[in-house]
Amino acid sequence: MKKIYSLIIFLLILFAGEKSFSQTFSFTNHDTLRYGSTSTTISLSIGNSIINNTASPLTLEVVRVQNDNGTPGWASSFCLTSTCYNPTVDSVPFTLQANSSAGINIDFYPSSTPDSGTVLMKVKDVNNPANVAYQRYHAYTMTSGVNEIADNNVDVKIYPSPVLSGKSFSLNIASVNNHSNNFSLDVYDILGNAASKFSALNTGNNSIAINVPQGIYFFKLVSETQQVSSGKIIVVE
Numbered sequence: 001m002k003k004i005y006s007l008i009i010f011l012l013i014l015f016a017g018e019k020s021f022s023q024t025f026s027f028t029n030h031d032t033l034r035y036g037s038t039s040t041t042i043s044l045s046i047g048n049s050i051i052n053n054t055a056s057p058l059t060l061e062v063v064r065v066q067n068d069n070g071t072p073g074w075a076s077s078f079c080l081t082s083t084c085y086n087p088t089v090d091s092v093p094f095t096l097q098a099n100s101s102a103g104i105n106i107d108f109y110p111s112s113t114p115d116s117g118t119v120l121m122k123v124k125d126v127n128n129p130a131n132v133a134y135q136r137y138h139a140y141t142m143t144s145g146v147n148e149i150a151d152n153n154v155d156v157k158i159y160p161s162p163v164l165s166g167k168s169f170s171l172n173i174a175s176v177n178n179h180s181n182n183f184s185l186d187v188y189d190i191l192g193n194a195a196s197k198f199s200a201l202n203t204g205n206n207s208i209a210i211n212v213p214q215g216i217y218f219f220k221l222v223s224e225t226q227q228v229s230s231g232k233i234i235v236v237e
Contacts, residue, residue, distance in 0.1 A: 027133035045105035066120035073111030108139035154228040162234035
């Protein structure tokens with residue numbers, strides 16, 4: 001019984017400690033994935049904001065820590081409220097007034113080649129570095145709704161693109177030279193974690209379903225022990 005009381009007291013102290021801790025700011029994001037056309041700016045801004053939870057001004061550091069635009073010719077930039085920065089700017093100091101908020105906008109500038117881009121943003125309270133938040137933003141361009149990837153004489157087509165989580169989509173494997181008729185598909189999230197795996201896939205049309213959260217995923221198509229193709233799968237809910 002004494003151990004039980006001690007455990008209850010410990011939990012109460014722990015809970016009280018967590019309740020007394022308060023982030024100096026909140027980083028809210030609702031518009032983190034968007035699709036668009038090639039050579040056309042893609043903006044993510046709806047509902048994205050930094051909120052000062054205190055009665056004093058905050059000195060923040062806003063940093064673009066990752067600017068992963070795989071296709072040559074892609075670029076990105078960000079804006080804070082009404083101030084927009086050049087694509088070459090990765091970090092800015094920012095003063096957020098007491099009990100106020102500032103909108104954050106991410107712009108992608110795609111090339112004429114359908115592909116995707118990822119930006120990782122960090123917001124940190126300069127005077128309280130433990131208060132830090134990260135958020136990834138993704139943009140994807142397409143021309144026909146079919147994602148076509150050709151690699152090592154294997155052509156992969158995904159339809160529809162983007163695909164719906166939990167719903168069947170078509171994975172077509174074509175133009176196979178000197179590869180077995182038995183493929184496997186490994187799917188990974190943007191952090192490289194295994195998300196799904198499909199085996200016993202054949203040349204031609206394969207109907208499969210992937211049950212994962214909305215986001216951008218990467219796949220590797222393997223024939224025996226050789227990777228023969230790779231690409232991206234865009235999943236929406």
